[in-house]
Amino acid sequence: MALEINARRLMSHLEELSSFNRTPGEGVTRFSYSAEDGEARKYLLSLFNAAGLGVSVDGVGNIRARLEGSRPDAPVVLSGSHIDTVLHGGEYDGAVGTLGALEAVQTVAESGAPHSHPIEVIVFAEEEGSNFGSTLSGSKALVGKYGVDEMKKLKNPEGKTMYDMARDAGYDPDSMPSHLLRPELVKAMIELHIEQSVVLESKGIPVGIVQAVAGIKALEIRLKGVSNHAGATPMNLRQDPMVAAAHLIAQVETLAKGTGTGSTVATVGRIQCFPNVSNIIPGEVRFSIDIRDTVRSGIESVVDGMAVLAPATAVSRGLALEIVPVSESAPVALDSGVLSVIEACAKKQGTPYHRMNSGAVHDACMFAPLVPTGMIFVPSRGGRSHVPEEHTAPEEIAKGAALLAETLLELAR
Numbered sequence: 001m002a003l004e005i006n007a008r009r010l011m012s013h014l015e016e017l018s019s020f021n022r023t024p025g026e027g028v029t030r031f032s033y034s035a036e037d038g039e040a041r042k043y044l045l046s047l048f049n050a051a052g053l054g055v056s057v058d059g060v061g062n063i064r065a066r067l068e069g070s071r072p073d074a075p076v077v078l079s080g081s082h083i084d085t086v087l088h089g090g091e092y093d094g095a096v097g098t099l100g101a102l103e104a105v106q107t108v109a110e111s112g113a114p115h116s117h118p119i120e121v122i123v124f125a126e127e128e129g130s131n132f133g134s135t136l137s138g139s140k141a142l143v144g145k146y147g148v149d150e151m152k153k154l155k156n157p158e159g160k161t162m163y164d165m166a167r168d169a170g171y172d173p174d175s176m177p178s179h180l181l182r183p184e185l186v187k188a189m190i191e192l193h194i195e196q197s198v199v200l201e202s203k204g205i206p207v208g209i210v211q212a213v214a215g216i217k218a219l220e221i222r223l224k225g226v227s228n229h230a231g232a233t234p235m236n237l238r239q240d241p242m243v244a245a246a247h248l249i250a251q252v253e254t255l256a257k258g259t260g261t262g263s264t265v266a267t268v269g270r271i272q273c274f275p276n277v278s279n280i281i282p283g284e285v286r287f288s289i290d291i292r293d294t295v296r297s298g299i300e301s302v303v304d305g306m307a308v309l310a311p312a313t314a315v316s317r318g319l320a321l322e323i324v325p326v327s328e329s330a331p332v333a334l335d336s337g338v339l340s341v342i343e344a345c346a347k348k349q350g351t352p353y354h355r356m357n358s359g360a361v362h363d364a365c366m367f368a369p370l371v372p373t374g375m376i377f378v379p380s381r382g383g384r385s386h387v388p389e390e391h392t393a394p395e396e397i398a399k400g401a402a403l404l405a406e407t408l409l410e411l412a413r
Protein backbone atom coordinates (compact mmCIF):
# COMPACT_ATOMS: atom_id res chain seq x y z
CA MET A 1 0.00 0.00 0.00
CA ALA A 2 1.23 3.47 -0.84
CA LEU A 3 2.24 5.73 2.05
CA GLU A 4 0.08 8.74 2.84
CA ILE A 5 1.56 11.85 4.40
CA ASN A 6 -0.17 14.36 6.67
CA ALA A 7 -0.38 17.30 4.25
CA ARG A 8 -2.03 19.62 6.76
CA ARG A 9 0.77 19.05 9.28
CA LEU A 10 3.42 19.70 6.63
CA MET A 11 1.77 22.95 5.46
CA SER A 12 1.42 24.21 9.03
CA HIS A 13 5.12 23.49 9.65
CA LEU A 14 6.00 25.44 6.49
CA GLU A 15 3.85 28.37 7.56
CA GLU A 16 5.38 28.43 11.03
CA LEU A 17 8.94 28.26 9.66
CA SER A 18 8.26 31.26 7.38
CA SER A 19 7.44 33.37 10.45
CA PHE A 20 11.14 33.39 11.44
CA ASN A 21 11.84 36.26 9.12
CA ARG A 22 13.72 39.57 9.21
CA THR A 23 11.49 41.22 6.57
CA PRO A 24 7.81 40.44 7.30
CA GLY A 25 5.55 41.56 4.43
CA GLU A 26 8.50 41.77 2.02
CA GLY A 27 9.31 38.12 1.45
CA VAL A 28 11.36 35.89 3.73
CA THR A 29 14.86 36.98 4.76
CA ARG A 30 16.63 34.46 6.97
CA PHE A 31 20.40 34.37 6.67
CA SER A 32 22.41 31.64 8.36
CA TYR A 33 23.75 32.58 11.84
CA SER A 34 21.21 35.44 12.21
CA ALA A 35 18.78 35.79 15.12
CA GLU A 36 15.89 34.62 12.88
CA ASP A 37 17.91 31.58 11.85
CA GLY A 38 18.58 30.76 15.49
CA GLU A 39 14.87 30.92 16.32
CA ALA A 40 13.96 28.84 13.25
CA ARG A 41 16.46 26.19 14.34
CA LYS A 42 15.01 26.06 17.85
CA TYR A 43 11.64 25.44 16.22
CA LEU A 44 13.05 22.65 14.03
CA LEU A 45 14.78 21.02 17.01
CA SER A 46 11.45 21.06 18.88
CA LEU A 47 9.81 19.30 15.91
CA PHE A 48 12.61 16.72 15.68
CA ASN A 49 12.41 16.03 19.41
CA ALA A 50 8.63 15.70 19.31
CA ALA A 51 9.00 13.21 16.43
CA GLY A 52 11.37 11.14 18.58
CA LEU A 53 14.40 11.66 16.32
CA GLY A 54 17.94 11.66 17.69
CA VAL A 55 19.51 15.05 16.93
CA SER A 56 23.12 16.09 16.35
CA VAL A 57 24.50 19.45 15.20
CA ASP A 58 27.94 19.85 13.59
CA GLY A 59 30.51 22.65 13.79
CA VAL A 60 28.89 24.94 11.18
CA GLY A 61 25.25 24.32 12.09
CA ASN A 62 24.24 21.43 9.83
CA ILE A 63 21.58 19.46 11.77
CA ARG A 64 21.00 15.73 11.46
CA ALA A 65 17.88 14.11 12.99
CA ARG A 66 17.81 10.32 12.97
CA LEU A 67 15.11 7.69 12.94
CA GLU A 68 16.76 4.38 13.85
CA GLY A 69 16.18 1.27 11.77
CA SER A 70 16.25 -2.33 12.94
CA ARG A 71 19.98 -2.56 12.07
CA PRO A 72 21.64 0.38 13.86
CA ASP A 73 24.96 -0.20 12.04
CA ALA A 74 23.38 -0.17 8.55
CA PRO A 75 24.28 2.81 6.33
CA VAL A 76 21.86 5.70 6.64
CA VAL A 77 19.37 7.02 4.09
CA LEU A 78 19.59 10.84 4.18
CA SER A 79 17.15 13.49 3.06
CA GLY A 80 17.02 17.24 3.53
CA SER A 81 17.74 20.73 2.29
CA HIS A 82 18.48 24.20 3.68
CA ILE A 83 16.49 26.80 5.64
CA ASP A 84 18.53 29.92 4.86
CA THR A 85 17.15 32.28 2.20
CA VAL A 86 18.25 35.09 -0.08
CA LEU A 87 17.33 38.70 0.75
CA HIS A 88 13.52 39.05 0.30
CA GLY A 89 13.24 35.43 -0.85
CA GLY A 90 10.31 33.04 -0.76
CA GLU A 91 8.76 30.60 1.72
CA TYR A 92 9.52 27.41 -0.17
CA ASP A 93 13.11 27.35 -1.46
CA GLY A 94 14.89 24.91 0.87
CA ALA A 95 12.02 24.83 3.36
CA VAL A 96 9.97 22.35 1.29
CA GLY A 97 12.88 19.90 1.18
CA THR A 98 13.69 20.31 4.87
CA LEU A 99 10.18 20.01 6.29
CA GLY A 100 9.18 17.60 3.50
CA ALA A 101 11.96 15.29 4.72
CA LEU A 102 10.70 15.57 8.30
CA GLU A 103 7.15 14.79 7.11
CA ALA A 104 8.44 11.82 5.11
CA VAL A 105 10.36 10.42 8.09
CA GLN A 106 7.39 10.92 10.42
CA THR A 107 5.16 9.18 7.86
CA VAL A 108 7.52 6.19 7.69
CA ALA A 109 7.70 6.04 11.50
CA GLU A 110 3.93 6.28 11.94
CA SER A 111 3.25 3.68 9.23
CA GLY A 112 5.00 1.07 11.32
CA ALA A 113 6.59 -0.30 8.14
CA PRO A 114 9.74 -2.23 9.02
CA HIS A 115 13.05 -0.81 7.75
CA SER A 116 16.54 -1.99 8.55
CA HIS A 117 18.42 1.20 7.62
CA PRO A 118 18.23 4.37 9.72
CA ILE A 119 16.73 7.44 8.00
CA GLU A 120 17.96 10.97 8.74
CA VAL A 121 16.63 14.44 8.08
CA ILE A 122 19.51 16.77 7.29
CA VAL A 123 19.30 20.58 7.50
CA PHE A 124 22.12 22.40 5.75
CA ALA A 125 23.52 25.73 6.93
CA GLU A 126 24.41 28.59 4.58
CA GLU A 127 23.30 27.18 1.21
CA GLU A 128 22.37 30.39 -0.58
CA GLY A 129 25.64 32.27 -0.15
CA SER A 130 23.71 35.25 1.28
CA ASN A 131 26.39 35.94 3.90
CA PHE A 132 29.66 35.15 2.15
CA GLY A 133 28.82 35.10 -1.57
CA SER A 134 29.73 31.42 -1.73
CA THR A 135 26.92 28.90 -2.22
CA LEU A 136 26.65 25.49 -0.51
CA SER A 137 29.08 26.47 2.28
CA GLY A 138 27.38 24.22 4.88
CA SER A 139 27.37 21.12 2.69
CA LYS A 140 30.90 21.93 1.48
CA ALA A 141 32.05 21.96 5.11
CA LEU A 142 30.25 18.65 5.72
CA VAL A 143 32.01 16.88 2.85
CA GLY A 144 35.39 18.45 3.66
CA LYS A 145 35.60 20.86 0.72
CA TYR A 146 35.70 23.81 3.11
CA GLY A 147 38.02 23.34 6.07
CA VAL A 148 38.69 25.75 8.92
CA ASP A 149 41.14 27.72 6.71
CA GLU A 150 38.44 28.43 4.10
CA MET A 151 35.94 29.33 6.84
CA LYS A 152 38.41 31.93 8.10
CA LYS A 153 38.73 33.40 4.59
CA LEU A 154 35.01 33.59 3.73
CA LYS A 155 33.77 37.02 4.84
CA ASN A 156 30.40 38.78 4.86
CA PRO A 157 30.17 42.40 3.59
CA GLU A 158 31.03 43.66 7.11
CA GLY A 159 34.24 41.63 7.03
CA LYS A 160 33.12 39.01 9.55
CA THR A 161 34.29 35.48 8.74
CA MET A 162 32.20 32.33 8.48
CA TYR A 163 34.37 30.89 11.23
CA ASP A 164 33.56 33.74 13.63
CA MET A 165 29.87 33.89 12.70
CA ALA A 166 29.48 30.15 13.28
CA ARG A 167 31.23 30.50 16.66
CA ASP A 168 29.07 33.46 17.67
CA ALA A 169 25.97 31.47 16.75
CA GLY A 170 27.07 28.77 19.21
CA TYR A 171 28.80 26.24 16.97
CA ASP A 172 32.34 24.94 17.18
CA PRO A 173 33.88 25.09 13.68
CA ASP A 174 37.14 23.57 14.98
CA SER A 175 35.19 20.37 15.67
CA MET A 176 34.25 20.00 11.99
CA PRO A 177 36.86 17.28 11.21
CA SER A 178 35.05 14.93 13.60
CA HIS A 179 31.69 15.64 11.89
CA LEU A 180 32.78 15.08 8.29
CA LEU A 181 30.49 12.97 6.15
CA ARG A 182 31.63 9.34 5.99
CA PRO A 183 30.35 8.10 2.62
CA GLU A 184 30.67 4.46 3.66
CA LEU A 185 28.00 5.13 6.31
CA VAL A 186 25.52 6.60 3.80
CA LYS A 187 23.29 4.43 1.61
CA ALA A 188 21.70 7.29 -0.35
CA MET A 189 20.85 10.99 -0.25
CA ILE A 190 17.59 12.40 -1.66
CA GLU A 191 16.81 16.13 -1.80
CA LEU A 192 13.27 17.40 -2.39
CA HIS A 193 13.25 20.96 -3.77
CA ILE A 194 11.11 23.43 -5.67
CA GLU A 195 11.93 23.48 -9.38
CA GLN A 196 12.58 27.27 -9.62
CA SER A 197 11.65 27.13 -13.30
CA VAL A 198 8.63 26.61 -15.56
CA VAL A 199 9.09 23.12 -16.99
CA LEU A 200 6.75 21.19 -14.64
CA GLU A 201 4.10 23.92 -14.61
CA SER A 202 4.11 24.14 -18.41
CA LYS A 203 3.61 20.37 -18.66
CA GLY A 204 1.04 20.24 -15.84
CA ILE A 205 3.05 17.52 -14.07
CA PRO A 206 3.34 17.62 -10.25
CA VAL A 207 6.72 15.95 -9.78
CA GLY A 208 10.12 16.04 -11.48
CA ILE A 209 12.79 13.36 -11.11
CA VAL A 210 16.15 15.06 -11.61
CA GLN A 211 18.75 13.28 -13.73
CA ALA A 212 21.52 15.87 -13.76
CA VAL A 213 22.38 19.31 -12.42
CA ALA A 214 23.85 21.80 -14.85
CA GLY A 215 27.43 22.99 -14.49
CA ILE A 216 28.19 26.70 -14.81
CA LYS A 217 31.04 28.68 -16.28
CA ALA A 218 31.03 32.44 -15.76
CA LEU A 219 33.29 34.75 -17.78
CA GLU A 220 33.78 38.47 -18.13
CA ILE A 221 34.79 39.92 -21.50
CA ARG A 222 36.64 43.26 -21.35
CA LEU A 223 37.14 45.27 -24.53
CA LYS A 224 39.24 48.44 -24.51
CA GLY A 225 39.24 50.95 -27.35
CA VAL A 226 39.70 54.70 -27.64
CA SER A 227 37.18 57.06 -26.10
CA ASN A 228 36.46 60.03 -28.37
CA HIS A 229 34.01 62.70 -29.55
CA ALA A 230 30.82 61.22 -31.00
CA GLY A 231 30.51 64.05 -33.54
CA ALA A 232 34.07 64.73 -34.60
CA THR A 233 35.33 61.13 -35.09
CA PRO A 234 34.65 59.65 -38.57
CA MET A 235 33.27 56.09 -38.62
CA ASN A 236 36.38 54.66 -40.30
CA LEU A 237 38.73 56.08 -37.63
CA ARG A 238 37.02 54.63 -34.54
CA GLN A 239 38.15 51.96 -32.07
CA ASP A 240 34.69 51.46 -30.56
CA PRO A 241 34.42 48.58 -28.05
CA MET A 242 30.60 48.86 -27.89
CA VAL A 243 30.11 47.73 -31.47
CA ALA A 244 32.46 44.81 -30.89
CA ALA A 245 30.56 43.90 -27.69
CA ALA A 246 27.24 44.02 -29.55
CA HIS A 247 28.60 41.67 -32.20
CA LEU A 248 29.99 39.22 -29.62
CA ILE A 249 26.83 39.25 -27.48
CA ALA A 250 24.80 38.22 -30.52
CA GLN A 251 27.36 35.44 -31.11
CA VAL A 252 26.84 34.13 -27.55
CA GLU A 253 23.28 33.21 -28.51
CA THR A 254 24.40 31.60 -31.77
CA LEU A 255 27.12 29.57 -30.03
CA ALA A 256 24.75 28.33 -27.30
CA LYS A 257 22.14 27.22 -29.84
CA GLY A 258 24.77 25.42 -31.87
CA THR A 259 26.49 23.20 -29.30
CA GLY A 260 24.46 20.16 -30.30
CA THR A 261 23.73 19.06 -26.70
CA GLY A 262 20.22 20.49 -26.74
CA SER A 263 20.66 21.69 -23.17
CA THR A 264 23.15 24.56 -23.36
CA VAL A 265 22.01 27.98 -22.13
CA ALA A 266 24.13 31.12 -22.20
CA THR A 267 23.25 34.57 -20.92
CA VAL A 268 24.75 38.03 -21.05
CA GLY A 269 23.09 39.60 -18.01
CA ARG A 270 25.40 42.48 -17.19
CA ILE A 271 27.05 45.08 -19.34
CA GLN A 272 29.16 48.03 -18.21
CA CYS A 273 30.17 50.89 -20.45
CA PHE A 274 32.80 53.53 -19.64
CA PRO A 275 32.24 56.45 -19.48
CA ASN A 276 28.58 55.58 -20.32
CA VAL A 277 27.75 58.96 -21.83
CA SER A 278 25.48 59.35 -24.88
CA ASN A 279 27.77 61.64 -26.93
CA ILE A 280 31.11 59.93 -26.24
CA ILE A 281 32.47 56.85 -28.02
CA PRO A 282 33.06 54.40 -25.14
CA GLY A 283 36.62 53.72 -24.02
CA GLU A 284 35.83 50.37 -22.47
CA VAL A 285 32.96 47.87 -22.40
CA ARG A 286 32.72 44.86 -20.10
CA PHE A 287 30.06 42.16 -20.20
CA SER A 288 29.36 38.93 -18.35
CA ILE A 289 28.71 35.53 -19.95
CA ASP A 290 26.98 32.84 -17.87
CA ILE A 291 27.09 29.45 -19.61
CA ARG A 292 25.31 26.35 -18.27
CA ASP A 293 24.78 22.78 -19.40
CA THR A 294 24.33 19.34 -17.88
CA VAL A 295 26.95 18.17 -20.39
CA ARG A 296 30.48 19.52 -20.05
CA SER A 297 31.04 19.63 -23.83
CA GLY A 298 28.16 22.11 -24.23
CA ILE A 299 29.82 24.60 -21.89
CA GLU A 300 33.23 24.03 -23.47
CA SER A 301 31.84 24.55 -26.95
CA VAL A 302 30.62 28.09 -26.08
CA VAL A 303 33.82 28.95 -24.23
CA ASP A 304 35.99 27.67 -27.11
CA GLY A 305 33.86 29.53 -29.65
CA MET A 306 34.25 32.78 -27.72
CA ALA A 307 38.00 32.16 -27.43
CA VAL A 308 38.18 32.28 -31.25
CA LEU A 309 35.60 34.97 -32.01
CA ALA A 310 36.54 37.53 -29.36
CA PRO A 311 40.24 37.89 -30.33
CA ALA A 312 39.32 38.01 -34.03
CA THR A 313 36.76 40.75 -33.39
CA ALA A 314 39.14 42.69 -31.14
CA VAL A 315 42.01 42.55 -33.66
CA SER A 316 39.82 43.62 -36.59
CA ARG A 317 38.68 46.69 -34.65
CA GLY A 318 41.97 47.63 -33.02
CA LEU A 319 40.80 46.82 -29.48
CA ALA A 320 42.53 45.30 -26.47
CA LEU A 321 40.80 42.18 -25.14
CA GLU A 322 40.73 40.34 -21.84
CA ILE A 323 38.68 37.18 -21.17
CA VAL A 324 38.46 36.84 -17.38
CA PRO A 325 37.29 33.53 -15.86
CA VAL A 326 34.97 34.36 -12.93
CA SER A 327 33.74 31.00 -11.60
CA GLU A 328 33.17 27.42 -12.63
CA SER A 329 31.34 24.34 -11.39
CA ALA A 330 31.14 21.01 -13.17
CA PRO A 331 27.86 19.36 -14.26
CA VAL A 332 26.65 16.70 -11.80
CA ALA A 333 24.98 13.46 -12.88
CA LEU A 334 22.65 11.94 -10.28
CA ASP A 335 22.56 8.20 -9.53
CA SER A 336 20.62 6.14 -12.07
CA GLY A 337 19.83 3.44 -9.47
CA VAL A 338 18.30 6.00 -7.11
CA LEU A 339 16.39 7.56 -10.03
CA SER A 340 14.88 4.15 -10.83
CA VAL A 341 13.77 3.73 -7.21
CA ILE A 342 12.12 7.18 -7.23
CA GLU A 343 10.45 6.34 -10.55
CA ALA A 344 9.09 3.03 -9.26
CA CYS A 345 7.78 4.78 -6.13
CA ALA A 346 6.05 7.47 -8.25
CA LYS A 347 4.30 4.68 -10.18
CA LYS A 348 3.28 3.00 -6.92
CA GLN A 349 1.88 6.33 -5.68
CA GLY A 350 0.10 6.96 -8.98
CA THR A 351 1.90 10.31 -9.30
CA PRO A 352 2.68 11.54 -12.84
CA TYR A 353 6.35 12.51 -13.13
CA HIS A 354 8.79 13.97 -15.61
CA ARG A 355 12.49 13.15 -15.88
CA MET A 356 14.37 16.44 -16.11
CA ASN A 357 17.53 18.40 -15.37
CA SER A 358 18.19 21.16 -12.86
CA GLY A 359 19.55 24.51 -13.96
CA ALA A 360 20.23 25.57 -10.37
CA VAL A 361 22.81 24.08 -8.00
CA HIS A 362 21.70 22.36 -4.77
CA ASP A 363 23.23 20.80 -1.63
CA ALA A 364 22.67 17.38 -3.25
CA CYS A 365 25.46 18.26 -5.72
CA MET A 366 28.03 17.99 -2.91
CA PHE A 367 26.85 14.43 -2.20
CA ALA A 368 26.55 13.14 -5.77
CA PRO A 369 30.28 12.41 -6.25
CA LEU A 370 30.41 10.56 -2.89
CA VAL A 371 27.16 8.63 -2.37
CA PRO A 372 24.17 7.56 -4.54
CA THR A 373 22.16 10.77 -4.81
CA GLY A 374 18.76 11.74 -6.23
CA MET A 375 16.51 14.81 -6.35
CA ILE A 376 12.76 15.31 -6.56
CA PHE A 377 11.29 18.60 -7.86
CA VAL A 378 7.86 20.12 -7.31
CA PRO A 379 6.56 22.93 -9.57
CA SER A 380 7.16 26.65 -9.01
CA ARG A 381 4.22 28.87 -9.95
CA GLY A 382 5.26 30.99 -12.92
CA GLY A 383 8.74 29.50 -12.50
CA ARG A 384 9.47 32.20 -9.95
CA SER A 385 11.91 31.77 -7.07
CA HIS A 386 14.15 33.91 -4.83
CA VAL A 387 11.27 36.41 -4.76
CA PRO A 388 8.38 36.95 -2.30
CA GLU A 389 5.93 35.58 -4.93
CA GLU A 390 7.58 32.14 -4.84
CA HIS A 391 4.75 29.60 -4.59
CA THR A 392 4.02 25.89 -4.93
CA ALA A 393 0.48 24.52 -4.58
CA PRO A 394 -0.09 22.56 -1.32
CA GLU A 395 -1.28 19.51 -3.32
CA GLU A 396 1.98 19.51 -5.26
CA ILE A 397 4.08 19.86 -2.11
CA ALA A 398 2.10 16.95 -0.66
CA LYS A 399 2.72 14.79 -3.74
CA GLY A 400 6.45 15.52 -3.60
CA ALA A 401 6.65 14.74 0.11
CA ALA A 402 4.64 11.51 -0.30
CA LEU A 403 6.95 10.40 -3.09
CA LEU A 404 9.91 11.22 -0.86
CA ALA A 405 8.42 9.15 2.00
CA GLU A 406 7.85 6.18 -0.31
CA THR A 407 11.38 6.48 -1.70
CA LEU A 408 13.05 6.76 1.72
CA LEU A 409 11.18 3.70 2.97
CA GLU A 410 12.04 1.72 -0.16
CA LEU A 411 15.75 2.62 0.17
CA ALA A 412 15.73 1.88 3.92
CA ARG A 413 13.92 -1.49 3.82
Ligand SMILES: [Zn+2]
Nearest residue numbers: 082093094193
Ligand atom coordinates in the same frame (compact mmCIF):
# COMPACT_ATOMS: atom_id res chain seq x y z
ZN1 LIG B 1 17.37 26.01 -2.43
